[in-house]
Each structure stands twice: as C-alpha cells, then as structure tokens.
Amino acid sequence: MARSYLESALAGTLPSFATEWDSHRRAYPPTSPPGDADFLAAFRAHVVSLLLAGRIAETSRFFYALERLLGEADPILRDLLDRDLVRALAHECQLAGIDSRRVEPYLGHRSRIVWSSPSAL
Numbered sequence: 001m002a003r004s005y006l007e008s009a010l011a012g013t014l015p016s017f018a019t020e021w022d023s024h025r026r027a028y029p030p031t032s033p034p035g036d037a038d039f040l041a042a043f044r045a046h047v048v049s050l051l052l053a054g055r056i057a058e059t060s061r062f063f064y065a066l067e068r069l070l071g072e073a074d075p076i077l078r079d080l081l082d083r084d085l086v087r088a089l090a091h092e093c094q095l096a097g098i099d100s101r102r103v104e105p106y107l108g109h110r111s112r113i114v115w116s117s118p119s120a121l
Helices: 005-013 015-026 036-052 057-072 075-095 100-106 109-116
Strands: none
Touching: 005 015, 005 036, 005 057, 015 036, 036 057, 036 075, 057 075, 057 100, 057 109, 075 100, 075 109, 100 109
16 A cells, blocks of 8 residues: 555654554555545544653654654645644644643744644634
C-alpha cells in the first residue's frame, strides 16, 4: 500500500506512532486505503496520548517537522494542516485538559500562530 504525502512527512516523526499506524493501515482493504482524515485523526489521538502521559519532549520532533512542513506547504496543504492538524490538535488538547503552556515551547512560529488562533471547531 502506498503511503500518502502526509504519512511520509509525519508518521516517522513519532516512531511509536509509525508502528501503530502501520498496523492500523493493514486493517483497511487494499482497494480502500485510509485517507488523510483517518491518518490525521489517528495521529492527533496519538499526540494527545503522549502529552497526557507527560511525554512532551518526545513530541518535539513532530513539532519541528510540522513547522518545516508548514513553511514548504502549498496553499491547499497549508489549509489542511492548519485546520485538520494544528487547530484540531489544539482543540483536542484543550478538551483533554492539557495546559497549552506545556506545548507552546515546542511550537515554531507558524504553528504557534495557528495554535493560538480562535478555533472554529
């Protein structure tokens, strides 16, 4: 099964997720692989679980990769990342009771702007 661009760019930033996602992907039939929305939902859930477990520094590699990806993204990818990854993750962290001050030191300039903006979720 071919990997999507998002999978290639993000899954490897969290080795614990890469293994989990490979197992998750195999549950889909080859003719109907998981889409970007499935990937991003599972990825966000994994990041939230790491943050809840206090493994914040482990997520720093993801946040650095995210910042690079946001800087290189075309407008369509940028909108997807802003809405379905950064804003959605900020919202899910808030719902999980994760203090944003624990995450903000790991955010880059671009992701911090989106993370801090009012959510439309």
